Amino acid sequence: MAILSFEGLVRALPTQKNGILFSDVSAIVETPVTIALIGTSGQGKTSLLRLLSLLDEPEEGELWLQNRSFRDWSPTEWRKHVVYVAQHAVMLQGTIEDNLRAASRIHRVPFDQGRAEFLMASLGLEHLGWGKNAGDLSGGEKQRIALIRALMLNAPVLLLDEVTASLDQNSKHAVEELLTDLHTQEGVTMIWITHDIQQAQAISQRVWFMAEGTLLEDTSSDSFFKQPKTSAALRYLQLREEGNY
């Protein structure tokens, strides 16, 4: 049984040239894997993750979670399994603890205090008092709390949208290590948007490269970074090597 699959996805947007952001987007995730979702700005990476988490519906195409069509899932149930972590962290009103408990409150599952403490320590946040107002945190602290809030769901699929964008090097590496461990130890699948090629290489087993209005390459990271199949991907990698992006 596939974990997640989709076929012929189309995202139409009136703001685009011919009204279509991307089309014919298909892939299958059969076993737990770490995927870097890359491509130049505006290709539709965030829009694809929004479809995969049912925050938006595709104009055409089909999506399956555990071989069941998205039409047969309630969006809430789907999002217990496929969790989207947005680029710009938004804190829920209240304290850090209110944010950490959000998943258990919304989905009516017991709160796992030990896991929350472990995740906070893993991301260097053990010094923060849980009674602190979440709105007062720094941008980097908010980003990590938002990630931990999502991880408290224990979802098998994580959709990560530039989740280290506002972090310093140490915190960035802590996030990469934690998420890689969750993949290895708990079999979590990650689809991770990043503009950082070093990060993409470090965290991914597979690459989804978006260009030319579609998912142009779906291949192992090793072969993508050694020898991409398309000229668009080659150009993308060359520009990054030269620092011109």
Ligand SMILES: Nc1ncnc2c1ncn2[C@@H]1O[C@H](COP(=O)(O)OP(=O)(O)OP(=O)(O)O)[C@@H](O)[C@H]1O
């Ligand atoms: N709801 C919307 N309404 C209108 N235009 C939108 C909407 N969502 C996305 N777009 C447009 O679609 C294009 C793709 O956006 P998207 O954020 O998916 O790209 P991206 O590849 O993630 O880009 P980046 O790497 O810059 O984050 C952009 O031009 C964006 O302005």
